Amino acid sequence: MADRLTTDFQFHLAPRELASTIPEPLGQPERLAEARTYYRGGVICRQGDAARYIFQLVAGVAIRHVIRADGRRQIIDLLLPGDCFGFTIGKVYRSTTECICDTTAVTRYRRERIDATGAHGCHQAEIEALARLEDHIQVIGRTTSCEKVGAFLLELERRMSNQPQDLALPISRYDIADHLMISVETVSRALGNLKQQGSIRLTGPRAVKILDHDALEVGRS
Amino acid sequence: MADRLTTDFQFHLAPRELASTIPEPLGQPERLAEARTYYRGGVICRQGDAARYIFQLVAGVAIRHVIRADGRRQIIDLLLPGDCFGFTIGKVYRSTTECICDTTAVTRYRRERIDATGAHGCHQAEIEALARLEDHIQVIGRTTSCEKVGAFLLELERRMSNQPQDLALPISRYDIADHLMISVETVSRALGNLKQQGSIRLTGPRAVKILDHDALEVGRS
């Protein structure tokens, strides 16, 4: 069940390779950790489910989203290898985490044990999640759609620095739209504008080369 | 130096009263805690400063914001008594926290000591901060300005549940605008619309009574 999204997409690192790059965040990994893999569309945890685990993504891509009353989907968090999620105040998850590509893998840790051991290793993972959300708030806080898309590309490039070649967009235009809270058409048009003004080059529908970082940063269109 | 913002605004709880309602988040409070008070406009910590402390707001109101390249201000987080802030990945703060009213008070904790003691008590404070940011992303993710303002009012009511009477807006229209990432005029018009449709009543410029929670929730305008 090969997924076309994964063909041009280099997140297929073996767990062993990842072990050196991704820190084990939550205490003694051997005792607590539990590995799981998912296909595209698979749900790691669902909104309303009892929050039994804290997760760390080790391979693939996932999005954490909520469905609003009007049926629209809102993507709260884009998860790349190394990112932790599943932190929640109450007893249930408040959002659904869904896998974007095949060969998505997580390590999960029982929450009760983490709570029991004092949540030592969570600290770093939590402030990283905080930084991620703050960065994202600033991305969607830009005024025009070109600025939003440009800032998103820069953020993506920074977070996927393991990829030296062209920036491979891990998610579809629809996902980008729901993440930036603009419409799909606007995303497509914004990419077209950035391309036209020479800030980026679209080497493929899912491959972007950033030519002018400063233009994206400031967002002058 | 009385501030008119504080006259209609009931955050003047004495530290003793707060002690029962606001948990001490960060270990042995007597040894680590350090109390500080600020006037309106006072800066608790500034973007770029060395991140020496973690803070908990114990009285007043504060906003955490960044100034973008184009000069616009973006409010990342609205801080009410009990909220913790100052978590950062690097060695410096990445945003500025400014007090909105006089008699704003914080308890601050040296970061090095927290790191040394394993960040035990931070866990709860951090996931609360995460929930705050997630909620806010969902608020600004609403489509129309009326929905955003309505969702903001509901969020505010929930977080200020200690106030049984009318909802006292802790921040100005300008602050609301920079928080919801819409213009001041739009905030004013949205409040007017919500008033006209009977969802809220404006008992004063800074006092709102929510009449129809469901209308604000769904955001039908």
Add this chain to the structure above:
DNA sequence: CGCGGCATTGACTCATTTCAAAGGTGGTGG
């Protein structure tokens, strides 16, 4: 009394949404 900050209202412009349709791509099944 006048000043400064806050709030509201109006008119105009324009970017984005919405609605609609067509092109592209890969996967599946005949």
Add this chain to the structure above:
DNA sequence: CCACCACCTTTGAAATGAGTCAATGCCGCG
């Protein structure tokens, strides 16, 4: 092997909501 199908992407035209510019009112305070 090919054709169909589902999904993703792009483009166009029209409608509208929000931004911008501008002016006025409000209130507390020096």
